[in-house]
Amino acid sequence: MGFQLWFYFIILFLLCPILQSTESQQAICGEEVRGNVTIPSPFGIHSRCYSRSWFRVSCKQTHKGEKPFISINGIDLELLGSLFQDTILIKNPVGSSTVNRTGTPFFFSSDYNYFGSVGCGNLATIFSNEADPLGGCIQPICGDGASESGCYNRISGNFTSNVVNMTAMYPTGKDDDKRCASAFIFSRLYFREDYPLPIGIHIETTHVPATLSWNSTYCGDAGCELGPGPINFSSKDSCGNVTFQYPFEIIHQHYPNGWFRVICNKTSNGRKMPFLNINGINLEILHFSFLYGNVVVNHSITYFNCRQNNNDGMSLNLTGTPFYYSDFDNVFWSSGCGNLVTVFDNEKGNLVEE
Known part of the structure; x- marks a missing residue:
């Protein structure tokens, strides 16, 4: 019966605001998965799942399988997931490939990230592009036979772009000036707070997990479009x-x-x-x-x-x-x-x- x-x-x-439905209803926005990563809203792979190109996720084949990426000012960043609301975890490049987020809704928040540096006996400092100091730390002197050491510290504010300075703090030997040094922003929530650096970060590290935040009201250089006018609720x-x-x-x-x-x-x-x-x-x-x-x-x-x-x-x-x-x-x-x-x-x- x-x-x-x-x-x-x-x-x-x-x-x-609601995303326009232009592709298959099979994609559940906020639940799309690539590799072992769930894509959080407002990001999406299908065009119906993101409202602005900043939040578009592309999929690339790597030696570890298919991985999700976002593109910020021409640099592709691997997406690792999301730890908290309105944040995503990315693989942030170390050193000279620092990503400039100016002109995008994205920024690094001091609530979720630390500044770190690998090297020997240097003062590593980080400034915003407006020359405002954000933080710094002093690398310990490397002992005999040691090739690297490191330090990390809190940053003092949110920023979209940055400049790093490396200054030698101690007398150097003839070979010390040839030592490599690096600096980076990394997620303090992803690592245990072990001194002098979280386990897994060293001079050979090319990318570190960092927490990226975004301004949901950002409209781009052209500014926000005017709405339909005053709303008459009565x-x-x-x-x-x-x-x-x-x-x-x-x-x-x-x-x-x-x-x-x-x-x-x-x-x-x-x-x-x-x-x-x-x-x-x-x-x-x-x-x-x-x-x-x-x-x-x-x-x-x-x-x-x-x-x-x-x-x-x-x-x-x-x-x-x-x-x-x-x-x-x-x-x-x-x-x-x-x-x-x-x-x-x-x-x-x-x-x-x-």
Whole structure:
């Protein structure tokens, strides 16, 4: 015997920019994986998963397999993952290939990174490109037979570009001036704080993990585009028995983002009914609340093994939209005989209800 899933759904909306869906719905933004790295939002491999080219992730084949990379001012940086919200972990180059992040939303934060240097008996200092001192440390003198030593210290502020100076602090022997020295920014959260340098960093190291942050309001050299103008939160519009406020508007009005356009259709008896189109499916709107940030819709029913219906197991897909189902405002209910009914979210496979 077939059975039905009855839904009474309230869809909540988020007032935030949404990525345009131009490629396959198979890509779940924020859940894309390359190698053993999960790509966090707002970064993405598919174009529907990133809104600006700064956050585009490309995949390259390396001797260790396929790896994800981002490009900053022409330099490709391997993406290692994300430790905290609004940060990513990258392989940061050591020495002369320092990445200039000027003109991008990216910067190094003093909250997550240290300044380090490998060498013998030098004062290593780091400055912003505006010549503001950010930090420094003194390398210990190398003992007999020792080829390298190192130091690290905190940095005093956030910066997008930097200059490093290396100054000898002690009298040098005839061969000391030939010793190699390096300097770098590295993530303090990725290593244990072992003196004089975290394990794994030495003079042969070419890249170190560093935590990169970004300014979500950065618009580039051209500046930010003007919005649609002052928002009138008190303005109301109606279709049938439903009254709308910002951000919803009737479709004959201009709303640039499109997600909140209400289609006001007339039925055969002349009655007006409001609809919301989500991923190609028109949903009748039953109620709207600006205060609670939700809209009640007449949701479709999911059937299983019912001959008169051909939408077995189907449900409304809200991926790539500003809408989501609230666990506070909705209940899960099923009609049938002797079945265990479960519902999972598509993104993580978590059991939502049974």
